[in-house]
Amino acid sequence: MNNYRTIYDAVGGFEGITRIVEAFYPRVQKHPLLAPLFPEDIFPVMEKQALFLSQFFGGPALYSDQYGHPMMRARHMPFPITPERAEAWLSCMRGALEENGLPAELQEIVLERLSGPAHHFVNTNETNEQET
Numbered sequence: 001m002n003n004y005r006t007i008y009d010a011v012g013g014f015e016g017i018t019r020i021v022e023a024f025y026p027r028v029q030k031h032p033l034l035a036p037l038f039p040e041d042i043f044p045v046m047e048k049q050a051l052f053l054s055q056f057f058g059g060p061a062l063y064s065d066q067y068g069h070p071m072m073r074a075r076h077m078p079f080p081i082t083p084e085r086a087e088a089w090l091s092c093m094r095g096a097l098e099e100n101g102l103p104a105e106l107q108e109i110v111l112e113r114l115s116g117p118a119h120h121f122v123n124t125n126e127t128n129e130q131e132t
């Protein structure tokens with residue numbers, strides 16, 4: 001990413017983010033630890049994630065413009081996020097980055113930036129399913 005100012009630019013801007021998100025959620029929906037947490041209609045989640053990752057990676061503040069302060073840890077509190085689920089989330093992201101053919105070095109940078117929040121969102125050690 002040497003010649004890029006932001007990760008957002010390096011991955012190809014909003015279009016690049018969108019392609020990553022489109023490769024990511026089918027993996028999430030197939031993952032036994034993650035699938036039960038997500039709604040069947042995944043498109044609204046995909047849309048929000050594309051807006052969020054754009055701003056998270058240094059692009060325009062698209063998420064905050066529509067939804068206000070991200071407060072992402074708080075938004076994840078209703079869901080039982082275990083350390084195993086954080087790792088699963090990151091492994092789905094790794095797959096999505098590979099599928100999009102991002103340079104290996106850029107993949108590592110992206111994953112490193114996401115790994116902090118992913119572990120920060122861990123809110124339980126209980127591996128049982130969500131109780132509603």
Ligand code: HEM
Nearest residue numbers: 037038039045048049052075079081085086089117118121
């Ligand atoms: C650690 C593992 C993670 C799990 C298990 C997880 C799970 C979830 C779930 C279940 C939802 C709600 C889906 C719905 O609307 O019903 C959600 C929403 C979301 N997640 Fe995660 N997530 C994780 C990590 C992350 C990370 C690392 C990021 C970005 C840094 C992220 C960004 C988002 C965004 C932007 C939304 C939409 C928030 C909204 O409703 O406005 N998540 N996540």
